[in-house]
Each structure stands twice: as structure tokens, then as C-alpha cells.
Amino acid sequence: MPTPLNHNREPDMTFIENSAKAVASALRPGQLVVLESSTYPGTTNEVVRPILEATGLKAGVDFFLAFSPEREDPGNPKFDTKTIPKIVGGYTPQCLAHAKKLYESALDKVVPVSSMEVAELAKLQENIFRCVNIALVNELKQLCHRMNIDVHEVIDAAATKPFGFMAFYPGPGLGGHCIPIDPYYLTWKAREYDFSTKFIELAGEINSNMPWYVVQRTIEAMSERGQAIKNANVLVMGLAYKKNIDDVRESPSFRVIELLQKHGAKVTYYDPFVPKTHKMRHHDVQLESIDFMPEDLGKVDCAVIVTDHDGVDYGKLVECCKLVVDTRNATKNVKDAGDKIVHA
Numbered sequence: 001m002p003t004p005l006n007h008n009r010e011p012d013m014t015f016i017e018n019s020a021k022a023v024a025s026a027l028r029p030g031q032l033v034v035l036e037s038s039t040y041p042g043t044t045n046e047v048v049r050p051i052l053e054a055t056g057l058k059a060g061v062d063f064f065l066a067f068s069p070e071r072e073d074p075g076n077p078k079f080d081t082k083t084i085p086k087i088v089g090g091y092t093p094q095c096l097a098h099a100k101k102l103y104e105s106a107l108d109k110v111v112p113v114s115s116m117e118v119a120e121l122a123k124l125q126e127n128i129f130r131c132v133n134i135a136l137v138n139e140l141k142q143l144c145h146r147m148n149i150d151v152h153e154v155i156d157a158a159a160t161k162p163f164g165f166m167a168f169y170p171g172p173g174l175g176g177h178c179i180p181i182d183p184y185y186l187t188w189k190a191r192e193y194d195f196s197t198k199f200i201e202l203a204g205e206i207n208s209n210m211p212w213y214v215v216q217r218t219i220e221a222m223s224e225r226g227q228a229i230k231n232a233n234v235l236v237m238g239l240a241y242k243k244n245i246d247d248v249r250e251s252p253s254f255r256v257i258e259l260l261q262k263h264g265a266k267v268t269y270y271d272p273f274v275p276k277t278h279k280m281r282h283h284d285v286q287l288e289s290i291d292f293m294p295e296d297l298g299k300v301d302c303a304v305i306v307t308d309h310d311g312v313d314y315g316k317l318v319e320c321c322k323l324v325v326d327t328r329n330a331t332k333n334v335k336d337a338g339d340k341i342v343h344a
Contacts, residue, residue: 001037009184011040013047020051027055032064032098034088038124038178040189041117043067045091060092066099067116069123074176075244085109089119127182128200133168134179135203138210141170145217145343152329152343172306172327172344173210173252175241180207180250211255214304217344218325219263222302225323230264235290235300237317237330238307239271246273253306254283260304261285268300272309294320304344305330 001015016037023033033052035044044067049059059065068088073079086103088110090096096112103110113119137155144151151170159167174180183204187197219229241251248254253269260267268290276288290296292312297303297320305314308328318324318337325342334341 003037003039003181003185005181005184010188011185013039013043016043016047017051020048024052024055027052027057027063029057029062032066032095032102034066034068034099034102036068036070038069038127038182038185039120040124040185041120042189043120044116049091060095064095064098065091065116066095067119068099068103069119071123071126074247075242082106083108085111087111087113087119087122089113089116091116121186123178124182124186127179128186128203130168131174131179131183131207132200132203133166134171134174135206137168137170139206142213150343152332169329170327171210171252172214172256174207175251175253176247176249180204211252211259214252214256214306214325214327214344215259215263217342218260218302218304221323221325221342221344227301227322229260232265232301233299234260234265234267235297235303235321236260236267236269237271237303237305237312238309239269239274239277239289240307240309243307243309243328244273248274248277248280251307254280254285256304256306257285257287258283271307272311292316297321 001019003016004012006012016035016039035048044065049065052063052065053059057063066088068086071084072081086107086109088096088099088103090099100110100112113122141151144154155167155169158165183200187201190197222229222232236253236257239248239251239253240246241248257267257269269287270290270292274289277285294316297317300321302323302325303317303321304325305328308330314331315334318331318334318340323342324331324340325344327344329343331337331341
């Protein structure tokens with residue numbers, strides 16, 4: 001089930017609560033119930049268990065309860081559900097044993113932990129690790145722009161160190177269901193314990209502000225070339241939150257589009273995986289992908305690369321468009337571009 005945030009960046013438990021009620025309506029002795037949605041530590045015990053036990057059946061006695069976070073990396077051919085290690089935590093040792101046995105029947109490796117809360121927090125820690133490191137490199141990118149230093153060259157140089165370093169790359173913000181949301185689940189829960197997660201909240205703030213930075217760089221780049229953003233034809237390259245997939249959940253592309261439109265730009269987009277948009281929880285841009293043809297690209301005053309899908313001819317994009325703002329370093333191999341390419 002989705003676990004979104006409300007407008008105050010607080011957990012919305014509606015989907016989990018409604019699903020638990022649906023399960024409770026059919027719950028019978030001996031069944032195993034496992035929650036897999038990414039959520040704050042304590043959700044399974046504090047939200048799901050009371051709903052199920054309202055039937056009169058007791059967890060760990062009449063039915064078994066566990067939590068096992070979903071792990072996936074869309075578009076990554078090296079891993080699938082079967083080969084990704086599966087973390088499992090149970091309400092009781094017997095609950096854990098039943099859940100472990102279930103997953104071991106289908107998956108290569110199951111990792112049991114001591115409690116549901118450990119399993120819940122492990123998933124948040126995995127995604128917060130990425131969020132914080134992406135925020136670090138996004139902030140570094142903005143500094144490098146002011147210092148006239150190529151941030152990608154800096155990262156590639158640092159990545160030659162064979163120990164103690166993991167390369168993360170900057171972008172226009174975060175997307176997908178988990179990484180932009182999970183940090184706020186933990187910061188919300190931490191307040192219950194009178195604890196402020198300043199570092200995590202700062203990372204979330206930096207990443208959330210990246211679409212504004214991208215649009216500001218676009219406006220500056222166009223202005224330097226004597227082109228105003230108002231009434232300009234701006235092409236957003238890519239709607240999906242990462243390359244080579246069709247998942248647009250929490251994609252920064254939508255915020256970039258909305259901000260460009262707010263400044264008066266006439267916005268179109270191209271994404272071979274997303275032929276048209278649909279109404280989302282916080283966005284409704286109502287657009288269809290253009291054809292990637294020279295006659296269409298020739299009408300573009302500025303193209304903003306937000307998602308760097310493979311298989312796109314970025315050389316043709318640069319050749320046909322007056323200006324290309326690249327947030328993903330997708331044009332790194334394009335030769336003889338002159339001053340057409342601006343990195344953001």
C-alpha cells in the first residue's frame with residue numbers, strides 16, 4: 001500500500017488502516033499477516049495489530065504478524081525479487097518463524113531480525129542513507145557552479161579511491177515512492193521521543209529545493225542568451241523519476257514543469273516511457289509526449305534534461321535546440337556543442 005505524506009509532511013496512514021480493516025474482515029485463526037509498506041517504526045504494532053485484534057483474535061496466539069520491507073531497484077537488471085535479501089521481523093518469535101518460512105520458500109536469502117521495529121527502521125535507514133548522500137552532492141553541485149568547477153569531474157576523480165568512498169551523482173531532485181518520503185516518516189516519529197533529526201531534515205530540504213534551482217539556472221541561461229522565459233518554448237526531457245522506467249511517482253519533473261509554467265513558459269515534454277500524464281496526488285499537468293523529431297525539436301527555445309533515459313539521441317537534441325540545460329550530465333559525450341549546453 002502507498003504511504004504518502006500529507007501537506008504538512010506527516011504520515012498518511014489511510015491506506016494501511018483501510019487495508020488492515022479489509023484483512024480483519026476475513027481474518028481467521030492460523031493465518032499469517034505481513035505488512036510490507038515503507039513506514040515509521042511501530043506502525044505494524046501500533047496501527048495494524050490493534051485493528052486486527054479488534055476481531056477478538058490475538059497476534060502471536062491466534063494469528064501471526066510480521067513486517068518485511070519491500071526492496072526493489074526498478075530498471076536494474078542485476079537484481080530481482082528472488083535474489084534481493086529479504087529482511088523479516090515478527091511480533092513474536094513464532095510469528096518470525098512462520099514469516100521466515102514463507103519467504104524462504106520463494107526467495108534466495110531471508111534475513112531475520114529481532115523485532116518488527118528493527119525491520120521497519122532498516123528500510124528507512126537504507127533510503128535515508130541515499131537521501132543524505134544525494135543531498136550532499138546536490139549541495140556540492142551548486143557550490144561547484146559558483147566556483148566554475150565541473151562537479152562530475154570532481155566525483156569521478158574522488159571515485160578512483162578504492163576504499164572509503166561511494167559515488168553519488170547530482171540531479172534535479174528526488175523521485176520514487178520511498179526516498180523522498182521515508183526521511184520525513186522518521187523525523188515525524190522522532191518528535192514523539194523529543195528528538196530532532198536535524199541532519200535528515202536538512203537533507204530533505206536540500207533535495208526538495210532542487211527543482212527551484214534547476215528552473216532558476218534555466219532562466220539565467222536563457223537570459224544570458226537574450227531569451228526571456230515568458231512565452232518561451234521549453235521542452236522537459238523525461239518525466240519518470242529515474243531513467244529507463246515508466247514510474248513517475250514523486251518525480252521532480254512535475255515540479256520543474258509547474259515552476260516553468262508559473263514563469264510563463266510554454267512547456268512540452270518528451271519521455272519514451274510515459275506517453276501522457278495522468279492526474280496524481282499533488283500534480284495534474286495534463287500533457288502528452290511530443291515526437292522526438294527534428295521539426296519538433298527545432299521549435300524548442302530550451303530543453304531541460306530531467307531524466308536521462310538511455311536510447312535518446314542527445315546529440316540530435318543539442319543540434320536541434322537553441323539551448324540545453326542538463327541536470328544529469330546526459331550530454332557528456334556530445335561533441336562540438338559550443339555554448340549550447342548548460343549544466344544545472
